Amino acid sequence: MEGRNRRHEHEGQQELGSSTTVHTAFGFLILSLLTLLQVKYQNFGNPYQTHGATMLLFVIAVLVYTIALAGMSQFTSNTSYLPLLKCVCFIFGAFSCDLLLLILVPPFGWFILILCVCMSVRLICDSHGQILQCFQQIYQSINQSTSKIFNILCGWFQNSFRSLCQSASRALNSSSMPIANSIEKQVVNRPEINA
Structure with missing residues (x-):
């Protein structure tokens, strides 16, 4: 070679x-x-x-x-x-x-x-055969490059979407967010101040 x-x-x-x-x-x-x-x-x-x-x-x-x-x-x-x-x-x-x-x-x-x-x-x-061969090589090169770019972009979008879903899931399952029942307990158990 x-x-x-x-x-x-x-x-x-x-x-x-x-x-x-x-x-x-x-x-x-x-x-x-x-x-x-x-x-x-x-x-x-x-x-x-x-x-x-x-x-x-x-x-x-x-x-x-x-x-x-x-x-x-x-x-x-x-x-x-x-x-x-x-x-x-x-x-x-x-x-x-x-x-x-x-x-x-x-x-x-x-x-x-x-x-x-x-x-x-x-x-x-x-030289029409050579011209056609040259344009065919250019087309194949553009086709391969476009396919690679498309695959890279699809992978990037998939990873971004997966990361976004995981972040949203973690945020929903996180204990840092107050639950409705715990807020109600805090309001009920709070002593009243008489003026």
Whole structure:
């Protein structure tokens, strides 16, 4: 079992290492395109004002790309999610570059967008089994966690109710509470004071 986990960890490290060149290229391309965007809009204003929706999509795409890349760089024994994260990285890395190209060179940007959509559809179709397996693992994990939490809460409520019942029972059986007959005896045997 331990050898199997080491093999999966080694495969995960190879998976990350093989795509490091692509991620370096995405980083360089994004920085280059942002520099060109800054040069283009040096005298014309702000691209966030003229192309607000595209820039918002760019920020979201870069965030998703970064989160997926960070998820890929986490070394765990469960490497079944790495192919899915690799696809997410490629799709959103290319999409973020394309969004900047749409602002800089719109006709070329639209051509690249069509290519990105086609490649994304192909990647999703090729890895649909892995995607379903990943979602199945997530569902099972959530189901197990929910079941554990439910059992813990049920046990806690049962213990609390049992403790409350025991406390009430002890209070009723306790001799510290006066009984009606003893109160009447105290009132009857009390001497009267004449004024």
